[in-house]
Every structure is written in C-alpha cells, then in structure tokens.
Amino acid sequence: GQNIDQPTEMTATEGAIVQINCTYQTSGFNGLFWYQQHAGEAPTFLSYNVLDGLEEKGRFSSFLSRSKGYSYLLLKELQMKDSASYLCAARIGTALIFGKGTTLSVSS
Amino acid sequence: GAVVSQHPSRVICKSGTSVKIECRSLDFQATTMFWYRQFPKQSLMLMATSNEGSKATYEQGVEKDKFLINHASLTLSTLTVTSAHPEDSSFYICSARDKTGPNYGYTFGSGTRLTVV
Numbered sequence: 001g002q003n004i005d006q007p008t009e010m011t012a013t014e015g016a017i018v019q020i021n022c023t024y025q026t027s028g029f030n031g032l033f034w035y036q037q038h039a040g041e042a043p044t045f046l047s048y049n050v051l052d053g054l055e056e057k058g059r060f061s062s063f064l065s066r067s068k069g070y071s072y073l074l075l076k077e078l079q080m081k082d083s084a085s086y087l088c089a090a091r092i093g094t095a096l097i098f099g100k101g102t103t104l105s106v107s108s
Numbered sequence: 109g110a111v112v113s114q115h116p117s118r119v120i121c122k123s124g125t126s127v128k129i130e131c132r133s134l135d136f137q138a139t140t141m142f143w144y145r146q147f148p149k150q151s152l153m154l155m156a157t158s159n160e161g162s163k164a165t166y167e168q169g170v171e172k173d174k175f176l177i178n179h180a181s182l183t184l185s186t187l188t189v190t191s192a193h194p195e196d197s198s199f200y201i202c203s204a205r206d207k208t209g210p211n212y213g214y215t216f217g218s219g220t221r222l223t224v225v
Contacts (some may be wrong), residue, residue, distance in 0.1 A: 002165070033212070041199060042218045045211035061199070087151055094140055094205060096214060101151040 002026045006088055011105045012078050016040045020073045020102045022088035030091040032064050035084045037052035037101070046086075067100065078106050109135050110209040111203055114202050114217025121192055129187045129220045131202030135183035143175075146199040146219075158185050178185035192224040 003025045012018040021030070031050040035043035047055055049064035049071060060075040071088055083106045089096040111134040121127050131141060136189035141157050144152040156172075158164040166172045176188040185204075189196055202217040209215060 031212075033214070039197065040219065040221065045214070048212045075119040087149075089152075095142060095154055097154060098144075098152040098205070105148070 001096050002090065002092060004088060004090055004097060006086075006099040006102045007106070008100065009103045011107065014080060014108050016078050017074065017076050018078060018104065020075070020086050020104070022071045022073070022099055024069050024071070024088075024090050024099075026069075026090050026092055026097065028092045030093070032062075033089040033091065033096060034060075034062050034071075034073045035087045035089065037087055039085075042059070043087060051096075052081060072087055075104075080106050080108065082106050110211070110215045111135055112138075112204045112215045114215040114220060116220060117218060118221045119223070121222070122162065123193055123224055124191055126188055126190045127192055127222060128191075129202075129222075131185045131187070131199055131204065131217050133183045133204045133206070133215070136204075136206040136209055138185075138206055139182065140204040140205040141179055141185040141187075142205070143177060143187050143204065144201045146201060148199075152201060155187075189222065192222070194224045197222055197224045202209060 006022045034046040037043040046063035049055040055064045059076045062070045089099045091096045113132045118173040145151050145156045155170045156164045156166045158177045162175040183188050201219045207213050
C-alpha cells in the first residue's frame with residue numbers, strides 16, 4: 001500500500017524558520033506536492049517537486065529526494081498567518097494521495 | 109483560470125436520506141475528477157477517481173453503492189451519499205484535473221460540510 005508520513009503538530013515563533021518533513025513509501029510515484037489548508041477550506045497549492053533538489057518560491061522552499069523517499073517544506077520568516085495545516089501529497093498515477101497533515105502553530 | 113465550484117458548501121440531512129454534492133469546473137474541461145473525504149483534524153482521504161463517461165474507480169474500503177459518483181460531462185461530477193448515517197458526517201472535497209492548467213493541473217473545490225443528524 002501507499003504510506004505517507006508527516007509529523008502531526010509543530011510549533012514555532014514569528015520570524016523563525018520551520019522545516020516540515022514528509023517521508024513516503026509508494027509505488028508508481030510521479031512527484032510530490034505540498035499544500036496549505038486552513039480549517040474548513042480547500043487546500044492551497046504551495047509547491048510541486050518531480051526531480052531531486054530544492055525548489056524555492058519566496059518564503060517557501062520544498063526539497064525532494066526520490067532515492068530516500070523524502071521531502072521537506074521549509075518556511076522562512078514565519079508569520080502568524082502561516083498557522084495552518086500543511087499537507088504533503090504523492091502523485092500516484094494521476095491521483096494525489098495525501099499524508100495526514102502537519103498542524104503548524106505560529107506564536108508571537 | 110481553473111476554478112472549481114462545489115456546492116452546497118454546507119448541508120444538514122436526516123439519517124436515511126440521500127445527499128447530492130456537485131463539483132463543476134467553470135472554465136476548463138476536467139477529464140478526471142477526484143473525491144476526497146476529510147474528518148476533523150485529519151487529512152484528505154481519496155474516495156474515488158472518476159473519468160468522464162466511465163465508471164468511477166473506488167479506493168479500497170469505500171462502498172460504491174453508498175457513495176454514488178457520476179461524471180456525465182467534462183465539467184460536472186456529482187457525489188451522492190445514499191442512506192446517510194451520522195458516521196458519514198464529514199468534509200467532502202472534490203478536485204478536478206486539467207493537464208494544462210495552473211498548479212500542475214489540480215484544482216480543488218471549496219468543500220462541502222455534511223452533517224447527518
């Protein structure tokens with residue numbers, strides 16, 4: 001079966017840097033998405049990695065190592081509004097299979 | 109571009125009744141649509157994948173007779189929860205895929221909060 005793991009909860013303070021890890025064991029892996037989700041809302045796209053390496057987009061960066069089945073999302077200069085759930089999702093075929101999500105709480 | 113409209117956003121129904129949720133791609137044609145269920149403080153669980161004009165493919169453990177999916181056109185998919193029970197109360201989200209669309213082709217609806225009483 002498909003297995004995608006991420007920490008359940010993380011806390012950080014404003015202005016800090018936080019790294020959210022995601023490990024996966026899947027078959028038919030095509031790429032790794034990261035989404036942000038606020039409670040009761042649809043997920044918002046953050047990044048997509050297909051090849052190994054780091055993708056940087058403003059305050060957010062995402063890294064993928066296909067050989068290790070590992071990805072992380074790096075959030076810099078944290079703001080209170082970054083408090084949300086962060087979901088990693090493996091693209092298997094055409095479907096997205098989500099991890100359980102990491103709830104990030106940012107405090108002042 | 110790439111907007112997916114999902115409605116209703118909230119619905120309350122009585123046990124034993126059926127509820128239909130619509131997912132519509134407004135400005136693109138979605139060859140594939142996905143239905144997810146999300147319980148409180150949990151992640152999205154894929155229920156089924158539907159391709160226009162063909163039967164949906166359900167994930168293991170999802171009852172196809174209870175969760176009826178129809179994808180009759182390239183812009184509309186519906187999920188009908190039949191004979192709903194309180195344990196079906198959840199947040200249901202659809203996603204439509206357009207290979208040439210933004211965000212690598214996956215656009216999500218805004219979700220439907222179903223409460224069965």
